[in-house]
Amino acid sequence: xxxxxxxxxxxxxxxxxxxxxxxxxxxxxxxxxxxxxxxxxxxxxxxxxxxxxxxxxxxxxxxxxxxxxxxxxxxxxxxxxxxxxxxxxxxxxxxxxxxxxxxxxxxxxxxxxxxxxxxxxxxxxxxxxxxxxxxxxxxxxxxxxxxxxxxxxxxxxxxxxxxxxxxxxxxxxxxxxxxxxxxxxxxxxxxxxxxxxxxxxxxxxxxxxxxxxxxxxxxxxxxxxxxxxxxxxxxxxxxxxxxxxxxxxxx
Ligand SMILES: O=C(O)CCC(=O)C(=O)O
Ligand SMILES: [Fe+2]
Numbered sequence: 001x002x003x004x005x006x007x008x009x010x011x012x013x014x015x016x017x018x019x020x021x022x023x024x025x026x027x028x029x030x031x032x033x034x035x036x037x038x039x040x041x042x043x044x045x046x047x048x049x050x051x052x053x054x055x056x057x058x059x060x061x062x063x064x065x066x067x068x069x070x071x072x073x074x075x076x077x078x079x080x081x082x083x084x085x086x087x088x089x090x091x092x093x094x095x096x097x098x099x100x101x102x103x104x105x106x107x108x109x110x111x112x113x114x115x116x117x118x119x120x121x122x123x124x125x126x127x128x129x130x131x132x133x134x135x136x137x138x139x140x141x142x143x144x145x146x147x148x149x150x151x152x153x154x155x156x157x158x159x160x161x162x163x164x165x166x167x168x169x170x171x172x173x174x175x176x177x178x179x180x181x182x183x184x185x186x187x188x189x190x191x192x193x194x195x196x197x198x199x200x201x202x203x204x205x206x207x208x209x210x211x212x213x214x215x216x217x218x219x220x221x222x223x224x225x226x227x228x229x230x231x232x233x234x235x236x237x238x239x240x241x242x243x244x245x246x247x248x249x250x251x
Contacts, residue, residue, distance in 0.1 A: 004096050007046050014043040015102045026110045026199070033188060034167030034205035038148070039196045041106050046097070047195050051152045053093040054218055058129050061086040068138075069238045071171075073178040075138030075208070082127035098125055098222055107224065110199055111146060116225045118144050122239055123223040129216065130161060136211040139178045141171035142202035143234050145226035151196040155215020163190045165200065165207040173237070181206050 022040040029036035042050075062080040069077075088095045097103060099117055107115040118124045123144055128137060155161045165188050169181040189210075190198065200207060202223075209217070 003049070004092055007049055007093065007096070008100060010043050010045045011097075011100060012102050014046075015041065015106055019106070023106065023109050027112060030110055030199060030201070031112060032167075035163075035165055035188070035190065035198055035200040035207075036110060037190070037196060037198050038107075038110055039198075041103065041197060042097075042150075044195070047150070049093045050097065050150055050220065051194075053091045054127055054150075054152045054220055057082045057087060057091055057094075057127055058218060061090060062127070062129055069140075071173040071176060071237050072138070072140040073176040075140060075178060076136055077138055078130075078132070078135045079137060080129040080131060084122050084124050084126060087125055087127060094125055094127075094220055094222075104224075107146070107148060107199060111201075111226075114227050115146055116227065116230060118223045118225050119230060120144070120234065120236060120239075123236070125220060125222045127218070127220050129218045130209065130212045131216045133213050134211050135217075136160075137209040139182075139206055139208040140238065141169070141204070141206055142223060143236060143239065144223045144229050145201060145203045146224040147200050147202040148222040148224065149198050149200070150220040150222070151192045151194055151198075152218040152220070153194055154192045154196075154217050154219075155212055157191050159215035160210040160212040161215060161217040162192060162210050163198070163207060164188065164210060165190070165205045167201070167205045169206045170204055171206075173235070178206065 026036040026038050061082045064080050067077045068074040166185050
């Protein structure tokens with residue numbers, strides 16, 4: 001059997017255990033707070049295979065970005081990325097897990113509605129590494145409804161790298177008004193550890209990664225669509241600019 005087949009089997013067996021209580025708790029958190037830890041959805045063997053691939057891909061294909069977008073109020077994006085195209089071309093674990101049926105089923109139960117692979121390929125998955133002092137994925141919303149984030153490496157909370165979010169907010173690309181959103185609703189902060197996963201309703205939850213100082217943080221972000229996303233027209237300014245080899249600075 002191929003390595004990938006063994007991983008699928010591990011995943012399937014893992015999700016056939018009684019995870020109903022964990023799903024129910026995550027579903028409750030998700031509906032109230034727009035985000036929930038779902039670290040129970042993958043076994044250690046799968047997390048380890050994904051981490052090995054991510055570490056390798058960052059080494060061979062990671063590209064530094066230093067950008068800010070008008071559509072999100074010029075909040076900073078300082079990071080190293082590996083794009084969906086590179087991940088699919090050079091690896092097999094991340095792209096294989098992205099469409100794994102048992103995973104999609106559990107995510108749909110947590111979300112309380114069907115979770116679909118993203119119809120716009122560049123937003124399907126991306127690897128992000130924060131490694132220099134001040135590296136951050138600044139305040140933003142995502143175009144598609146859901147994100148599943150796999151945490152491969154994360155510094156201690158004192159060194160940053162934790163996630164902050166404001167559920168129940170919406171993205172007006174002409175007038176993002178990030179600070180207005182920050183002062184009008186509670187900000188939730190989520191400590192993360194290597195091996196954690198979280199699901200977020202990213203189109204209506206303003207979110208960011210607190211700047212790192214001294215540590216290193218590596219994640220895979222998998223973007224997913226809701227049923228209503230599948231029939232909506234999107235513009236993709238921030239992603240298209242993130243993936244173009246744009247020079248540092250405002251774009
Ligand atoms: O790194 C994270 O935890 C979140 C990443 C994120 O928000 C994104 O890639 O859009
Ligand atoms: Fe995001």
